[in-house]
Amino acid sequence: MTLNDNTMKSNEDLTVQLAALEKIALQLEPSASQRQAIAQQAFDYIDEFITALPDAPGYKEKSCDALKALTIDDHGKPFDELLHILRDEVDQSGINSAAGTHMGYIPAGGLWTSAVGDMLAAAANRYVGIFYSSPGAVRIENQMIQWLCTITGYPATAHGNLSSGGSMASLIAIQTAREAHQIDSTNVRQAVVYFTAQAHHCLHKALHITGLHEAQQRIIPMNARYQMDTRALADALRQDKDNGLMPFLVIGTAGTTDTGAIDPLDAIADLCEQYNAWFHVDAAYGGFFTLLGDIAVKFKGIERSDSLVMDPHKGMFLPYGTGVVLVKDAHTLLRTYSHQASYMQDAYGFDEISPSDCSLELSRHFRGLRMWLPLHLHGxxxxxxxxxxxxxxxxxxxxxxxxxxxxxxxxxxxxxxxxxxxxxxxxxxxxxxxxxxxxxxxxxxxxxxxxxxxxxxxxxxxxxxxxxxxxxxxxxxxxxxxxxxxxxx
Ligand SMILES: Cc1ncc(COP(=O)(O)O)c(C=O)c1O
Missing domain, CATH: 3.90.1150.10 (Aspartate Aminotransferase, domain 1)
Structure with missing residues (x-):
């Protein structure tokens, strides 16, 4: 009898076959002593990596060709062999984004305590798409969202979503804006979107993916500090309205990628109110600076936006993989992303909002733990x-x-x-x-x-x-x- 011979049907035969398969299948469940040995090696590796960071280069050119020789085999390889590959071919090539000498793009470092949160979340493998599957984890994520509402001046009735990053969070926001203003194929060409040349390119992607590249787009000039010129915005809005177009969406940035400029958010909010346009703020980079009382005045008006994006993997120093979108009118967010299916019926009827009702994702890991743990541990x-x-x-x-x-x-x-x-x-x-x-x-x-x-x-x-x-x-x-x-x- 071979393992693949399925012609023998008796339970006696199946028992023998199952025992053979189980023996191999159990290789995926290391014993307690194997777990300890692997964890020890992993933590030693991490310790060595972090200890070396103060003297590590910020950038190292390397082609990583040795990785090409690594075949995927039927049988496993020793952990230390794999750690060596990680060290030589991955963690010591390109930009060292964990190092304090990384000052390009938008660095953050990657908190070690957040990495511990990831490990804990992945080991318990909570299913955090829906509340009933993991009520504690969803409550934690919703608390994180509520905390962000507090620091940005959003009301407690607002809601949002922890996403994989700022680009995904922006996509969620732009689609919500589209839904709120009922943009469809009949009116998209009359709808107008306003932003400066400094708007992050993820917003162009979001506009494209949501079909809003068919809308009119106005690139608003900036002042010498690369901030949106609100007089020019006012002119553009007025002209468009006079021409029978529909001012729909104004995108401001609170901390542009190129220069860190903050658009005059309060003045933009005034104009959005006047023209009934959705006001979205990209605070992916700058958002967490609202925690500092001294410069909070620069962000005045952020609380008047309809949606905003912040990146904890920037301003909270988390490892890559966490962005946040906040939407002031939670009902519109839910209307955009909440869908029902018969096989999901057991998940309905709970008071707490589920993450899957606020984004495209259904199956989802416990993304919030990597943020909750350092926030509580460090204060x-x-x-x-x-x-x-x-x-x-x-x-x-x-x-x-x-x-x-x-x-x-x-x-x-x-x-x-x-x-x-x-x-x-x-x-x-x-x-x-x-x-x-x-x-x-x-x-x-x-x-x-x-x-x-x-x-x-x-x-x-x-x-x-x-x-x-x-x-x-x-x-x-x-x-x-x-x-x-x-x-x-
Ligand atoms: C201002 C701004 N918005 C959006 C993004 C996109 O965020 P992510 O890279 O997390 O998708 C970035 C990234 O650097 C950014 O600086």
């Missing part, structure tokens, strides 16, 4: 201190880089600044400098282009970035600048 003050420190570090860098002879972008609203060295061909020079900085790798910066000008960005948001890392970054910039200047001359 809010630890987050506030980190955020305030990052604002000050960015200002420090901004001033110091000027002293090195660099031109900078506007004084930072938050924790991002731009710098470029003035030269005969500034774009080519700064691209060469960026290349040198990447090859150096001690710290990592990214770059952008605004109005055709190449800028290097310094984004300070990793909870592991402190004064020491900023000073190292400045030294690295200065050394590479001198070298390139010599090469060019």
């Amino acid at each position: 809010v003050n630890a987050f506030k201190a980190n955020l305030e420190e990052k604002l000050l570090l960015c200002r420090y860098f901004h001033e110091a880089v000027k002293e090195l002879g660099f031109e900078t972008g506007p004084d930072p609203d938050l924790s991002i600044t731009l710098f470029r060295y003035p030269s005969k061909d500034s774009n080519a020079f700064n691209q060469q400098l960026l290349k040198a900085l990447h090859a150096d790798g001690r710290c990592f910066f990214s770059s952008t282009q605004i109005n055709g000008q190449v800028w290097i960005r310094c984004a300070v948001l990793s909870f592991r970035t402190h004064l020491k890392e900023i000073q190292l970054a400045l030294r690295m910039v200065e050394e590479n600048l001198e070298r390139i200047k010599e090469e060019v001359s």
Whole structure:
């Protein structure tokens, strides 16, 4: 008899076959001692990784070709062999997003306590799509959403969803706006969407996916600080209304990716009220700075928006994988995403809102634990201190880089600044400098282009970035600048 021979039907024969299969199947359930050994090795690996972070490069170019040789076999491999591959081919290549020397894009670091939350969530494997399946986990996620409503000035009647990131959260918000204003094939070409050239590209994706690329789109000019010019917005809204179009959606940003600029949210909210347009705020990067009383005034008006997005995997320093959308009118959110099916009938009739009624996802892991655990373990003050420190570090860098002879972008609203060295061909020079900085790798910066000008960005948001890392970054910039200047001359 072979394992695959299904012609023998007697239970006696099946028992023998099942016993053989079970023996192999049980390989997926390590024994207590095997679990301990694996956990120990994993924690040792993590400890070694975190201990080395203060001296680890922010960026390392590596092709990771050795991974191609790793075959997927019928039989398992030893854990330490796999950990070696992880260390050599994954965790030491490209941008070191756990390191405090990561100052490109939007860094965050990735809290270790959040990683522990992920481990706990995955091991218990709660099904957090619906309340009745995991009432405790859903209550925790809903509490996280309510806490975010509190810090952004949304009412307790608002609701939202913990998503995989800002892009998914934006998609949820844009589709909800579409539903609220009943945009369909009959009126989409009269609907108008307003945003600046600094709106994050995930919003363009969201507009496309929701069919709103067929709507009229107005790119509103900005002032010298890259904030939406609300006079230009007012003109555009008035003109569109006069022309029989339907102002539908205004997208403001509270912390743009390029420069960290915060649009004048209160003035935008006034105009949205006047024209009955949905006001969406992308606060994926900037949102958590609302925790700081001192700069809360810059965010005035965020509480008047209809929907907003924040990324705990940015401003709360969580590992990648958590964004949040908040929608002021929870009924519209539910109308957009709540659907029923006969095989789901046991899940209905509970008072608590289920995550699957607020997003596209049904089966869902316990995403909220990675946020809830660090928030409770460390307390809010630890987050506030980190955020305030990052604002000050960015200002420090901004001033110091000027002293090195660099031109900078506007004084930072938050924790991002731009710098470029003035030269005969500034774009080519700064691209060469960026290349040198990447090859150096001690710290990592990214770059952008605004109005055709190449800028290097310094984004300070990793909870592991402190004064020491900023000073190292400045030294690295200065050394590479001198070298390139010599090469060019
Ligand atoms: C302002 C802003 N909005 C949206 C996003 C997209 O978020 P995510 O990368 O989490 O999808 C980003 C990402 O950096 C961002 O900076």
